[in-house]
Amino acid sequence: MTARHEFVDHVSELALRIEAPSWADLLAEAVRAVGAELTREGRPAGPGAARTIEVESVDREALLVDLINELIFLAEAERWAPAAADTVDASDRRARMRCAGVALAGPPSRIKAATFHGLSVRADETGTTAEVILDV
């Protein structure tokens, strides 16, 4: 399984589906997916600072939601979005990501929050898959 993602229709929101060979790779793919979406509407204004993002949560599902919400916060409050990510450390309850970033010129994407609704993270011998619904 190679890491990939797709955005899927939802009646009023937007669903993000991700698959990757491992949990660590899935988190990195989530950062890339959301980062690209945030950058698309925010418009890149040049290279941004490299950042290390750290998130702690109660389980894998919550960790994925919290990671995406951290990116949304950084895009809206600090006009920064990730362009590439490497997972430095990932467990079920903690993730540390090293990210190259872009500075955003204007308003970021319409994504406003990641939700717990319909949230799933599944792992089997082929890899890890996840689905999260984003509030837009």
Next chain:
Amino acid sequence: MTADLALPYTRLDPELVEIPARARADMRVAARVYADDALWDQIRQDRTLGQLLNVATLPGVVEPVLAMPDAHEGYGFPVGGVAAFREKDGVISPGGVGYDINCGVRLLATGRPADAILPRLPELMHELSRSVPSGTGRGGALSLERDDLDRLLAEGCGYLVERGMATPHDLEHTEAGGALAAADPDAVSPRAKQRGHDQVGTLGSGNHFLEVQRVERVFDDEAAAALGLGVGDCVVLIHTGSRGLGHQVCTDYVKQMDAVMRRHEIRIPDRELACAPFDSPEGKRYFAAMCAAANFAFANRQAITHAVRKAFRSVVGKDVTLRLVYDVTHNMAKLEQHGRQRLVVHRKGATRAFGPSHPETPARYRAIGQPVLIPGSMGTASYVLVGTDAAMERSFGSCCHGAGRAMSRGAARRFQSGPDVRRALEAKGILVVGAGNQELAEEAPHAYKDVDRVVDVVHAARLARKVARLVPLGVLKG
């Protein structure tokens, strides 16, 4: 999309369907849906009913949980959902309010005929688009330091009176006077404040808008006269909420409640329904933060009103005044008296609709009922209604909040392109500014239910009475 077609139900009357509490083993109360046959068929096509039944499982819920005729699938609660919980042993759920806390609508009457405005409409819409920032994250005219933001979170619209951006009349004609007393700025996280500090006076994105409209039709002469509305009048409708600050408050507290539910022995069928007893430290703190975010939203719509008044004076004439008819929310949890019970009423995509005899109905409207403002889809129509005393018995004093989404954003884009939507609106004489092609396609009229049908159901069900139908002349999209 999973349809809920197999559920048992009984049609109680032409506008009301009941799903019994036995429909699912974990339901504590029955569910009721206000819908005629056509809207019922639409509502059953997605997960709306499953989400409504999930709400019926929560602790302390009071019979029945409700879906309005514009209901559609959301996350956690359905959009268009109403649920009441006992103050003493019930819960409060951030997911039952939504991310855009106190998303709402306000109506301004210009006192001028629309025909007198039309020749200057392009100039007016241009000025409005300069004065009222739209789009996610774009900063507004009012950038607040920490202490001032805390005052705004505590005082709502009242804070803007001393800054010359609101009048006592504005406060009297805003739900709750534009300020919820239970607000506590200290319950709002620094992150939420960082997102919101420069967003007062901004429209935001998505389905938010500012429209210059014409009163096309009056259904109730007496009520229209009391509201100061007549056929042909020019009015302004503003639809927005608490912006990034409200979203961050919801995000923060969904996470906090998700972590404490086990301690409170609460089990839920969907994690987005994360909740805590209202009478617990976590419940009280969320309520205080939600009220602060609601005050932010009231002030946001008030600051936009200030900008709209300046734009009208600049373009239309120095003597034009825009009187606030009413400002009402459709995403909120409120502590209310219903009969002998104190209830925490969650309205997520549902509008409060108190009748003439309710003490919270403004004195000016005590003869007709609280104004209810229903924004339709872009390019169709919006409605002014008034609440009824019957709504207190039938829907915890609530009714619909809009047309209700019928099509996903992707499906809407595939159905008609943005430029085609713009051309179709222009062919109807509607000027659209501020929206990109993607937003136009996603918010096109065909993406929504028939607002006329939705409002007719509300009227026939006696949840609110139709007063006037408004049609757009100019649209500023978020």
